[in-house]
Amino acid sequence: MSNQQGRVALVTGAARGIGLSIAERLAKEGACTVLVDVIAELDQAVSRLRSAGLNVHAARTDISREDEVKALVADVVARHGSLDILVNNAGISPKHDGRKALVEDTALDEWQAVLAVNLTGPFLLCRHAVPLMRKRGWGRIINMSSQAGRTRSQIAGSHYAASKAGLIGFSRTLAAEVGPAGITVNCIAPGRIETPMAAMAGADVNRAYVTQIPVARIGTPDDIAAAVAFLASDEAGFITGATIDVNGGHFMG
DSSP, rough: OOOTOOEEEESSSSSSHHHHHHHHHHHHTOOEEEEEEESHHHHHHHHHHHTTTTOOOOEEEETTTTTHHHHHHHHHHHHHHHOEEEOOOOOOOOOOOTTTOOOOOOOHHHHHHHHOOOIIIHHHHHHHHHHHHHTTTTTEEEEOOGGGTSSSSSSHHHHHHHHHHHHHHHHHHHHHHHHGTTTTEEEEESSSSSHHHHHHHHHHHHHHHHTTTTOOSOOOOHEEEEEHHHTTSSTTTTTOOOOESSSSTTTOO
């Protein structure tokens, strides 16, 4: 494990699933870790990690609202002194009877809601976090894309795919802007992972996925957390603007 002692990490969508595993991994590596979410499970998740002796904190924030993001970042700095690692993991992927909506059937308000959380939220957090990282001359930003943002998907809706593809383009642009300041920006594109979001598609869909994955299993949140931990480390300082596919070989870009 890398040493993140003295650093402050913020992970969005951290109450469960991939986000919770990421937060736990970074906290185990020594980072003071702030878990951000809007769902009720947040307090329970933080209590569990604290009971294991980890330095974690809860922040209930709607990342699609700039006023709340600005207040969140200011509070993190006031309480913990810095913001060194930002993991933009929060995301939504609406389904209808377990299926995606066709483009022609997708309501505008649903489209806008998905982009607000999945793309605008990371933009807002980066915009407010980058100046703090510049001052310290070091920073790690990891944005959670998706296999749906890398290739076509039979499960994800057009809004989800567009938001995740957009996040890759945004990350490349930001990486070029902040690289001279000692800040790296990378994406992780998970394939099928055992999460509540994946469960929405149904057991049959997930079983069918396994037959197409060379390593012959669905991924786990810990698989993604391991990739995040590496990208957040000092050892990954020469990696920026990259998209790391973590999908068991289901998609090889």
